[in-house]
Amino acid sequence: MNTVLTVDAVDRSFGDRQVLKDVSFTVSTGRLTGFVGANGAGKTTTMRIILGVLAADSGTVTWRGEPLDQEIRHRFGYMPEERGLYPKMTVLEQVVYLGRLHGLGAAEARRRTMALLERLELAERADDHVQKLSLGNQQRAQIAAALVHDPELLVLDEPFSGLDPLAVDNVVSVLRERAAGGAAVLFSSHQLDVVERLCDDLVIIADGAIRAAGDRATLRDQYTLPRYAIEVGTDAGWLRDQDGVTLIDLDGRHAVFDLDPGADDQRVLHAALDRGPVHAFGPVRPSLAEIFREVIQ
Numbered sequence: 001m002n003t004v005l006t007v008d009a010v011d012r013s014f015g016d017r018q019v020l021k022d023v024s025f026t027v028s029t030g031r032l033t034g035f036v037g038a039n040g041a042g043k044t045t046t047m048r049i050i051l052g053v054l055a056a057d058s059g060t061v062t063w064r065g066e067p068l069d070q071e072i073r074h075r076f077g078y079m080p081e082e083r084g085l086y087p088k089m090t091v092l093e094q095v096v097y098l099g100r101l102h103g104l105g106a107a108e109a110r111r112r113t114m115a116l117l118e119r120l121e122l123a124e125r126a127d128d129h130v131q132k133l134s135l136g137n138q139q140r141a142q143i144a145a146a147l148v149h150d151p152e153l154l155v156l157d158e159p160f161s162g163l164d165p166l167a168v169d170n171v172v173s174v175l176r177e178r179a180a181g182g183a184a185v186l187f188s189s190h191q192l193d194v195v196e197r198l199c200d201d202l203v204i205i206a207d208g209a210i211r212a213a214g215d216r217a218t219l220r221d222q223y224t225l226p227r228y229a230i231e232v233g234t235d236a237g238w239l240r241d242q243d244g245v246t247l248i249d250l251d252g253r254h255a256v257f258d259l260d261p262g263a264d265d266q267r268v269l270h271a272a273l274d275r276g277p278v279h280a281f282g283p284v285r286p287s288l289a290e291i292f293r294e295v296i297q
């Protein structure tokens, strides 16, 4: 993995309230990193520190090993929580303007803007004033504004909130293309189902502290007991008495159970076969929501 952004031991307080406690994680190129946590967990504060809008009390943020400065941050794209488009500009003017602020020439800014609006299915709205757009379309315009200068790091605060499922898919595919093109993408979300579907790496924050971080598959293995589902020909209640088995759900012939570390799944399968036919048996992957519940406890 190609780590580019490193957040290391960042603390931040507001008054006497510490809202970030020793926050550390990394973001890699070519990957979508989901920053997940409940309301007030500290996601926006962390993102503002990465973007230099807010200072850390202690700790560091580095880009390819270098401390961040304005020149490096100029190559980042940011979609802030407080959406900041000018209501009286058209979408086209707005995105071109932001591209120019990032050093693009007028023709290039316009070309890239039109391509992006096309890709985000917003081209028909290019000449509308931002304030006339639906909230979902304003959000797409905001995403175009964050992407127009082809940033090396994209930091997006809740980019999917307020988007309908088709729009989410569209934005996800745009972000995937950027990642495939070598960008690093960090986005916050409290929508676990969306994050589950699209992120490669996860950073879970609760009460200002990182509770888990890493790639999705590793986190799943690390934070959950092996879980199995079984479907048998008769009632599966006997599972209750099996050593090393914790029943999670029992519904007649169908059961879901966790196995203690070291317990043998094949032993359970044989025990089931001794009692009759087994129609299905295998591991089930925990959902992100389940991992989340486990690590924020």
Ligand SMILES: Nc1ncnc2c1ncn2[C@@H]1O[C@H](COP(=O)(O)OP(=O)(O)OP(=O)(O)O)[C@@H](O)[C@H]1O
Binding pocket: 014, 019, 037, 038, 039, 040, 041, 042, 043, 044, 045, 046, 081, 190
């Ligand atoms: N400028 C500020 N002054 C005082 N407290 C603040 C300030 N900014 C944030 N906080 C507090 O810091 C904590 C973390 O807020 P933050 O916005 O970073 O959380 P979040 O995870 O982004 O939540 P949300 O999903 O609700 O935006 C919250 O308790 C918030 O009230």
